[in-house]
Amino acid sequence: MPELPEVExxxxxxxxxxxxxxxxxVLVKNRNLRFKIxxxxxxxxxxKKIKKVDRFSKYLIVxxxxxxxxxxxxxxxxxxxxxxxxxxxxxxxxxxxxxxxxPKKHNHVIIQFNKLKFIYNDPxxxxxxxxxxxxxxxxxxxxxxxxxxxxxxxSANYIIKYLKNKEKNIKNFLLDQKFVSGIGNIYAxxxxxxxxxxxxxxxxxxxxxxxxxxxxxxxLVLTKAIKKGGSSIRDFKNTxxxxxxFQKEFNVYQRENLNCVKAKCKGVIKKKIISNRSSFFxxxxxx
DNA sequence: AAGAGGCCCTGATAGC
DNA sequence: TGCTATCAGGGCCTCT
Numbered sequence: 001m002p003e004l005p006e007v008e009x010x011x012x013x014x015x016x017x018x019x020x021x022x023x024x025x026v027l028v029k030n031r032n033l034r035f036k037i038x039x040x041x042x043x044x045x046x047x048k049k050i051k052k053v054d055r056f057s058k059y060l061i062v063x064x065x066x067x068x069x070x071x072x073x074x075x076x077x078x079x080x081x082x083x084x085x086x087x088x089x090x091x092x093x094x095x096x097x098x099x100x101x102x103p104k105k106h107n108h109v110i111i112q113f114n115k116l117k118f119i120y121n122d123p124x125x126x127x128x129x130x131x132x133x134x135x136x137x138x139x140x141x142x143x144x145x146x147x148x149x150x151x152x153x154x155s156a157n158y159i160i161k162y163l164k165n166k167e168k169n170i171k172n173f174l175l176d177q178k179f180v181s182g183i184g185n186i187y188a189x190x191x192x193x194x195x196x197x198x199x200x201x202x203x204x205x206x207x208x209x210x211x212x213x214x215x216x217x218x219x220l221v222l223t224k225a226i227k228k229g230g231s232s233i234r235d236f237k238n239t240x241x242x243x244x245x246f247q248k249e250f251n252v253y254q255r256e257n258l259n260c261v262k263a264k265c266k267g268v269i270k271k272k273i274i275s276n277r278s279s280f281f282x283x284x285x286x287x
Numbered sequence: 288a289a290g291a292g293g294c295c296c297t298g299a300t301a302g303c
Numbered sequence: 304t305g306c307t308a309t310c311a312g313g314g315c316c317t318c319t
Binding site for chain 1 (some may be wrong): 315
């Protein structure tokens with residue numbers, strides 16, 4: 001599920017539930033996620049009071065009062081489920097619903113608060129948890145990352161300079177977290193559609209004007225997605241509550257062979273695999 | 288050294 | 304209680 005907008009939605013709703021709560025008990029059922037969960041993980045979390053839930057790129061950052069904490073990544077299939085003992089309901093990062101049904105398989109990490117249970121579920125196990133002792137240790141994790149699209153340092157000049165003389169295609173740059181942090185496959189496709197640039201264009205082939213469009217639409221598409229509650233695709237058919245709504249606004253993603261949504265455009269959305277990821281684009285209005 | 292491709296893993300779906 | 308192939312919102316590692 002998670003690109004930057006989805007992770008931000010999770011962050012907002014998770015923080016409301018766990019802020020100022022004290023961790024009573026931690027149970028790791030399976031340490032073998034993307035990276036093996038540190039053997040000190042349980043002790044590190046024990047009795048800590050949560051000050052804040054932060055986010056960088058697609059990473060959630062749970063901060064304790066003593067400036068230590070842990071990083072969480074949801075990978076491709078990670079979901080968070082919170083069981084509220086008072087309200088007897090469950091919040092997940094994919095939807096809100098009242099049925100007290102929790103997934104049965106793949107519940108790898110359980111964090112117990114007073115009257116609240118946090119469950120991390122991840123079938124594919126591409127997600128991970130990583131503890132940090134202080135701010136410096138936290139920052140180290142992101143030292144190789146490029147700016148987020150909203151950051152001031154993600155500027156037209158930065159993009160122009162970065163893409164100069166580069167052979168790699170622009171789609172891969174948008175997915176490259178060293179270039180820009182937080183964009184994944186859905187939004188890369190949508191940003192390129194809005195910018196009217198074909199995904200296979202080489203970095204060095206982009207004009208200054210096109211670089212400015214990349215800048216503008218990176219911000220715009222992600223902002224709009226956050227406002228819409230992110231994108232919910234697949235696996236939500238059994239739930240009734242709030243889902244993300246941005247999937248209704250996809251212009252190209254998963255729209256293979258459909259007509260371009262742009263008025264008067266005669267184009268058709270094509271699908272092409274670029275670096276093992278599906279790329280969708282209009283064969284007419286994207287140049 | 289930049290860039291392409293393989294791979295980690297499970298589950299849903301389409302096609303046979 | 305069919306089987307098999309393909310694909311999925313990520314990103315690290317290896318090879319050239």
